[in-house]
Amino acid sequence: MPYLSPLLAKSAEIAPLWFVERVARTIFTGVLKGHPDLFDRLGDYRQTRYCFSPSDLSLHFRIVPATRMLSVFRGEPPLADARIDGPLALLLGLLEGRCDADALFFSRDLSVTGDMEAMLALRNALDDSAIDLPRELGALAGPFSPLVSGAARHIRARALGGRGAAWN
């Protein structure tokens, strides 16, 4: 199972919440802007409060696509309509459509609670969106773009191990 390196997990744990939130928000906004089709596919589920809970961090990320809102919580999960739990690397892999959500769910690497239809809509919408996180991150890094993209790709490849590579 791909887990975060202890060093990375540790830094996310001790980083101030506002900082984590700012980084996550920047990525989230960038992704939404770059993938308007994602919005179309979500249809009525744009209003849904989705919560992502990486099981290897004590953080929860809650987003509402319609309002482009993202909030980060520490400790107990916040109120949400649909929630997905699993190792961060898999959640990110899912975001990019690199991992098959059904397979991960059947093997119980991921768990999903709340409005299943909303979660399904998001999964399907993401799956079509061809999000490439290293590229998105790079785009946000301005002149350091190649450096950031490269580093992020390296981390992704290591985190996903055999999984990601096989599907590319």
Added chain:
Amino acid sequence: MKTRRTALSLGPIYYLWDGPKWRDFYFRIADEADIDHVTLGETVCSKRQHFSEPHIADVIERLEAAGKQVTLSTLAMVTLERESRHVRDLIRDAHHKVEANDLSALGLLKGRPHSIGPLVNVYNAATARTLAARGADVVCLPPELPATSIRQMLQAMPDFAFELFAFGRMPLAISARCAHARSKGLTKDNCQFICGEDPDGLPLRTLDRQSFLVLNGVQTMSNSCVVLLDDLAVLMEAGLTRVRLSPQDCDMVRVAALYRATLDGRIEGKEAVRELEKAYPGIRFSNGFLHQQEGAAWVARGRSATTAGG
């Protein structure tokens, strides 16, 4: 339209009843039940045919002597050569009208008057018209149709006879695999006719012991019994001409009497439902499909907008 008498029809017995039970059931229907049409013959599993076959001629004779119109049912699922042959022979030799329950019968019946059973997917008037053009003159609609669809079809084909599945456990699915035999540690090919042990189906409950379905050989049926007694009036007004009762292991003569009395306006729907509880005790009633809800639901009249009005 109201001058037409809505006919009462008895569908085929979906369960495996032994020969004498099967015969005696129809003898009693012939002698005592105010029913206009009787469709009979093994429909669910070709392996069971030899149970009723020795009695079919006697049963038909008795029913016809009592003035009932007899229709012969075909198999719901035909996969084996033997089954294909059976359907072909039945259609070729029948002196009676035949009810098609699968596509092979539909093809073979072209050009002669025939009935369409509730196991053929007729969801709209376009399909009903296509089948009517080939010779179908009555269609028993699938149990899952909502009242809105039924009204649409009645309106689109005012001169055609539609029949409504209005009483009995609903046939919900059919499989190549026999869950009934499997549940008793047997396989379909060596089933020992174990489904005969459960003349009203084998109950299947959830892990929380909630009643849900019943197994009937390769067929899966609802645990609840569909009861449309209190929903019929508006549909008759919309042009429904036939109402089907599906035989259960209960007093079907009494059931038929209650439906007949309701159709004739001699008894209120609600009261008929209460009386029906005595004729088929210990079973839950449902009418959810008609009201565009889950099929298992029970909707009391007055609470639903789908059947009322327009």
Added chain:
Amino acid sequence: MELICPAGTPAAFREAIEAGADAIYCGFRDETNARNFPGLNFSREELRQSIALARRKGVQTFVALNTFMRAGDEALWYSAADDAVTIGADALIIADFGLMAYVAERYPEQRLHVSVQASASNPDAIRFLVEAFGAKRVVLPRVLTVQDIARLTRQIDCEVEVFAFGGLCVMAEGRCSLSSYATGKSPNMNGVCSPASHVRYREEAGALVSELGAYTINRFGPGEASGYPTLCKGRFDVGGTEGYAFEDPVSLDVIDEIDALKAAGVCALKIEGRQRGKAYVAEVVSSLKKALRASPTERTALVSRLRAMSEGQRTTSGAYDKRWR
């Protein structure tokens, strides 16, 4: 044999082309097809672009219009058929006789494939569909053994396509109201089986309980591979014994039977899974493409890894093997 591959989104469509599909089947984003799930399927414009791409790559596109027209709403299905024809679908996959008649009459040149949902399980049934609607191909229901299929193809003048991999209907397709009995949403009319809107999972003393509507469908112990609460793959109590009354949470895999199916006269193998992601499509299509060319021994190795992607992570050859019954 052709490989017919699923696509729930344009991204999956592109993956299927890259992975070597001979034809791709897909549907519009509405109730006209049997995978009417949120966020899935194609707009008219997406289909147009996808078909154009497929054409350039020499890949065919089949459009599934395989639900039954709800009385009163037929226009939705008719316009879907009109648009699919106009956009240039290579074939329409249809289950409803009324819709078949419409297409046969209005577009006699259009290739019509009979959907598995029509449940054409014998030679007389298929002859009826050829005679009445000019059907060119029939997708067989998953109720037949390989021997049944071989016997059947000899007696008909119509191409035969069968399911080879993916989700497995235990019940005869298109003839199952179990899901609508529990939820009110009909696979036949609304294009959803065991719809996510009625699915709930809850934790109960370490176990994962799955529910559909008001019914418990399964309870998975800690660490046990779970499944979606598809009714026919649920665990129930029959006569005091708990178990999978209809079928375990498994998927279909008949790769080992490829040569037998070919000998039986099957012209196309179909992969189920329009609702699965593009990662799944890419993996399954490329593996099966390789498997079709490989020797039987190499084939086994190729497919073993696919099992990890299956529901319950186990597979069955289903009705293709007589013992399954």
